[in-house]
Amino acid sequence: MTQTSDVRELRVGRIPFLVCAPYFHGSLDGLPGFEFTDGPPRALNKLLAAGRLDCAPSSSFEYARNASEYLLLPGLCTSGRGEVKSVLLFSREPWEGLAGKRIELSPDSDTSNALVRVMSRFHFRVEPEFREAGEGVAPAAKVAIGDAALRESASGAWPHRYDLAQVWEAWQGTPLPLGIWILRAAAQLADPGKIRAYHAHLQRSLLDFFAAPEECLRRWEKAYGLPFSMDKALDFFSTADYVLTPGHETSLRVYFELCARAGLLTEAAPLRYASL
Secondary structure, eight states: OOOOSSSOOEEEEEOOSGGGHHHHGGGTTOBTTEEEEEOOHHHHHHHHHTTSOSEEEEEHHHHHHTGGGEEEEEEEEEEESSOOSSEEEEESSOGGGOTTOEEEOOSSOHHHHHHHHHHHHHTSOOOOEEEOTTSSSOOSEEEEEHHHHHHHHHHTOOSEEEEHHHHHHHHHSSOOOSEEEEEEHHHHHHOHHHHHHHHHHHHHHHHHHHHSHHHHHHHHHHHHOOSSOHHHHHHHTTSEEEEOOHHHHHHHHHHHHHHHHTTSSSSOOOOOBOOO
């Protein structure tokens, strides 16, 4: 990608899942001054933590795990009103019956894996056995996110399907942002103007997407394909939500507190935002 100045490009993580199309549909062919790296949330988490990315719409859990290194881009998240449709637990029996049973964790999402652990313990009051994908015998349940979850859901192979965002909202009364825009604090110090410019670009991208979703999804389809038909893809966004509200912030704080109580975090992280 061509450099536009002596300042290095801002390194942005890009998730090639349908849910992230509103953020990235307009930068699929690149964006001057910015370098994109594709990967699922869990892979981008590792790059963020290692300082190999400057920002990404990554896992809420990753923010809390390394909060001293990070800031949040204000006003942005990946969430849903009720169902989010692409962050799911598939099970052969009701969640309440999974005590001692094996749950296969997602290879792609730290937030969803932690969320299943938290809701198993504190909401459903069961203690399953959690394993990484591919370990041992076939599981009683599995966590899946993104396009893989959408395809698994369409297959109808599992008798029980839980939308994790919907279960959380029914339990806590507020939606949980499963993804938030994480910025390494050092990146803002290095080039605050570029951070402001990219934040403005993201806001425009959201507006443009919802003004002409099919046109934007056609571009996305050429780059990454769609997990199902265009009609279903358009319907997918009927419950999608990308605006970080005070209700979302409340849910994040509760989620971080529960993760800390479960021993998944050393402490509940505060929410710190980039100055734009």
